Amino acid sequence: xxxxxVRLSLASLFCIGTAVLVRxxxxxxxxxxxxxxxxxxxxxxxxxxxxxxGATVTAQHAHLYRALLPxxxxxxxxxxxxxxxxxxxxxEPARFGVKHAGGSSAPAPxxxxxxPDVAGGKAMVSPLFDLPAGASGDLGQLAYKVLWNAASxxxxxxxxxxxxxxxxxxxxxxxxxxxxxxxxxIHPRKIGQVVGTLEPIFRERISALKPAGIxxxxxxxxxxxxxxxxxxxxxxxxxxxxxxxxGSNRSDAMFSGVFSPDDLFVWSGKVELVEPSGLTLxxxxxxLLEVHEAKRDARDGCxxxxxGGDAGVALNHQRERFKGAGTWIPTNTVMSLRYVWRMxxxxxxxxxxxxxxxxxxxxxxxxxxxxxxxxxxxxxRRVTIGIIRALTQEGAPSEPILAGQVVVSGSxxxxxxxxxxxxAVCSGYQPSRGLADFDPSTFVRFTAPAKGEKRVExxxxxxxxxx
Numbered sequence: 178x179x180x181x182x183v184r185l186s187l188a189s190l191f192c193i194g195t196a197v198l199v200r201x202x203x204x205x206x207x208x209x210x211x212x213x214x215x216x217x218x219x220x221x222x223x224x225x226x227x228x229x230x231g232a233t234v235t236a237q238h239a240h241l242y243r244a245l246l247p248x249x250x251x252x253x254x255x256x257x258x259x260x261x262x263x264x265x266x267x268x269e270p271a272r273f274g275v276k277h278a279g280g281s282s283a284p285a286p287x288x289x290x291x292x293p294d295v296a297g298g299k300a301m302v303s304p305l306f307d308l309p310a311g312a313s314g315d316l317g318q319l320a321y322k323v324l325w326n327a328a329s330x331x332x333x334x335x336x337x338x339x340x341x342x343x344x345x346x347x348x349x350x351x352x353x354x355x356x357x358x359x360x361x362x363i364h365p366r367k368i369g370q371v372v373g374t375l376e377p378i379f380r381e382r383i384s385a386l387k388p389a390g391i392x393x394x395x396x397x398x399x400x401x402x403x404x405x406x407x408x409x410x411x412x413x414x415x416x417x418x419x420x421x422x423x424g425s426n427r428s429d430a431m432f433s434g435v436f437s438p439d440d441l442f443v444w445s446g447k448v449e450l451v452e453p454s455g456l457t458l459x460x461x462x463x464x465l466l467e468v469h470e471a472k473r474d475a476r477d478g479c480x481x482x483x484x485g486g487d488a489g490v491a492l493n494h495q496r497e498r499f500k501g502a503g504t505w506i507p508t509n510t511v512m513s514l515r516y517v518w519r520m521x522x523x524x525x526x527x528x529x530x531x532x533x534x535x536x537x538x539x540x541x542x543x544x545x546x547x548x549x550x551x552x553x554x555x556x557x558r559r560v561t562i563g564i565i566r567a568l569t570q571e572g573a574p575s576e577p578i579l580a581g582q583v584v585v586s587g588s589x590x591x592x593x594x595x596x597x598x599x600x601a602v603c604s605g606y607q608p609s610r611g612l613a614d615f616d617p618s619t620f621v622r623f624t625a626p627a628k629g630e631k632r633v634e635x636x637x638x639x640x641x642x643x644x
Contacts, residue, residue, distance in 0.1 A: 211310070211516055214460055215244035221265035221514055231264035231511050235499070245462045245514070247537060247547050249560045253503075253585065258349050260499035261512045267465050272567035272575040274541040275304060286321040290449045292402055301367060301378070303332040304543050312458050312518075320453035323518045324536075326543045328448050332378075333576075336363040338607050340599040342485065344492070345434060346592040349503035352494055353594070357387040360441060361607065363615055368605045370612065377401050380615040383431070383438060390414075396431065396438055397620045404449045406526065409438075412621035419621060424450075425528035434591050442579050443545035443563040444536055451522040451534075459519050462512035463539055463546045466490060466566040466580050478604045482568065485598035490564060490581050492594060505583065505592040510564055516540045517547075530558065539565065542577040550587075557587030 219241030222228035234242050236257040243251045245263075253259035267273065283305045286292055292305075304326040312319065331337065338361045344353035361382045365371045381398040385391040393414035400407050406424025413420070424447070427438040439446050471483035494504035522534040530552060537547035548561040566580035581596035601607060606614075613619045 212458060212460060214514075218242060218245055219263065221263055223265040224268045224511070225266045225270050228264070231262035233260070233499075234263050234512070235260045235502070242462065245460060247461070247535070247549060247560075249549050249557065249585075250547065250562065253560075257501060258503045259506055260502040261462075261464075261506070261510070263462060264511045264513050267467050267511060267513050269467065269567075273465060273565060273577050275543055275577060276574055283325075286318060286325060286448075288317065289404070290321040290324070290451075290453075291404060292325065301329070301332045301364060303329040305329050308540075310540075312456050316456045317453070320456040320518075320520050321448065323456070323520070323538055323543075324448045324451070324453060327444065327538050327545050330543055331362060331442070332364060332367075334362075334364070334602045335367040336603045336606060337361070338601045338603075339597050340485075342596045342598050343435065344505070344594040344596070346503075346505045346594070348590045349505060349592055351504060353492075353505070355387075356385065356391070356435070359384045359386060361610070361615075363606065375401055381438075382615055382620055383441075384621075385431070391432075393417075393621050393623065394431065395621045397615065397617060398427065398438060400447065402449075404525075406450065407447060408617075410617045410620070412623075417623040419618065421617070423528065425526050425530075428530040434593070436584060436593060436595060439531065440559075440561060440582075440584060440595075443561050443582055444534075444548050446522075446531070450525045450529075452525060453520045453522050453536075456518060456520045458540065459517055459537075460514055461517040461519075461537060461547070463515040463517065464507060464510045464562060464564040465513045466507075466510045466564055468509065468566070470569055477608045479601050479607065480603075481599060481601045483599050484566075484580065485596065489598065490594075490596050503592065505594050507564060507583075515546075544577060544579055559587050560585040 219234070219238055220232045222231050224231070232238075234254065236255055239251065239254040242254070242263060246254070250259065283302070284292060306322040306326055308319070308322060308326065338359060341358045341360060343356040343358055345356065346353050361384070362379045364379050365377055377399045379400055381400070383396045385394040391414065393412060395412040397410045398407050407427060409422045409424055409426055410419050411422055411426070412418070430437045468488055471488040474481045490507050491509040492504065493499055493502060493506045493508050496508065498508040499506060518538045518540055520536055522536055524532055531550045532553040533551045535547075535549040536545060538544065539546045542565055544563065544565055546563040546565065550558040552558050562583040562585070564580045564582060565577050567575040567577050570576055578600070579597070581594065584593040584595070586592070
């Protein structure tokens with residue numbers, strides 16, 4: 178943490194069907210290192226081989242699928258809050274994998290996960306590493322490679338903007354309260370515009386849009402290679418100021434009951450500030466979405482996709498497919514058998530609220546799909562469930578992305594669903610955006626301050642890469 182800088186409190190900043198037991202074979206193309214399915218699991222119909230539907234799993238059948246779920250998700254099924262359709266494979270399994278690096282020039286990470294040569298100007302590619310089919314060799318280094326591939330999953334874009342609907346459920350059975358956010362990232366090296374003495378991996382802006390009362394609530398992050406913490410600023414509509422925070426604050430919710438920046442895309446933490454252990458490859462049921470895509474719109478150097486509405490995730494409060502289950506659960510996804518890297522992460526940042534985590538990363542897509550977080554006292558903080566969908570690309574393989582995620586509070590009855598309504602991918606900045614929109618002093622513009630009033634509060638000893 179920079180000299181003289183303290184971890185800010187957010188309160189001070191904002192002032193505010195019946196199953197039959199059968200044994201089934203693994204579904205997609207098997208790797209030699211794939212672990213076997215546990216014995217006694219429930220049926221997993223294979224949609225790619227003509228099955229019309231999967232097996233409906235409710236509390237009555239929870240015991241048959243317990244071994245194929247993280248324990249914290251299995252408990253949601255057992256108490257009747259979570260229900261789903263289980264399958265062995267989706268209709269088009271090949272759409273949910275990625276083309277691997279094929280001999281990446283990225284150096285192997287150090288024992289602490291650092292990639293020093295990448296910071297010296299190596300190309301930012303995704304995925305960074307070709308990985309073995311199973312856990313073997315140096316598991317510590319393999320775990321870091323898995324993490325770097327997950328962290329680099331959005332590096333394939335020069336810049337992007339994702340429009341999010343954030344649905345807040347006060348209890349599992351309540352109707353939602355809807356918020357809207359934009360998440361924007363630019364990768365300066367990929368668009369050829371690096372400002373300052375340090376080269377950030379990305380500049381990320383999270384902006385609250387609706388309701389009107391939270392407009393101008395925003396966070397800006399600059400992330401760099403190396404063990405230093407992120408540079409973070411937050412803009413408050415209550416005090417009409419921008420204040421510098423610490424990288425630790427990325428584990429804090431933007432305000433009570435909503436997501437934290439590190440929750441984005443299931444896990445958006447900094448690789449070098451976690452220590453992984455216990456890497457294993459396990460068979461797990463993972464949420465997949467197969468729906469018709471809306472037409473793409475190409476303009477101004479960008480490709481814009483509409484991913485909401487009929488092309489998006491449907492929830493149980495809209496049409497009660499799973500009677501008696503939570504209003505927040507997805508109803509048009511399937512839980513498909515996948516092979517997933519599981520590891521535990523311990524934070525090297527003593528101020529992070531995410532002291533210990535269990536992270537599950539889908540092997541074939543490289544995307545994080547489950548995340549379980551505990552605090553430093555061992556209390557469950559939250560459980561995150563990611564939903565994968567595949568985007569069709571002209572002249573290229575389909576591209577798996579996260580269509581959304583569910584965040585289940587460990588200490589309250591709150592449930593949060595974050596859905597991607599649209600995705601704009603650009604060769605440079607988004608239309609009407611420029612460097613000023615990702616600069617610490619100007620990423621939010623309040624009304625003109627009184628003469629002599631300072632709008633950006635920043636410790637004099639801290640360093641800003643845009644100086």
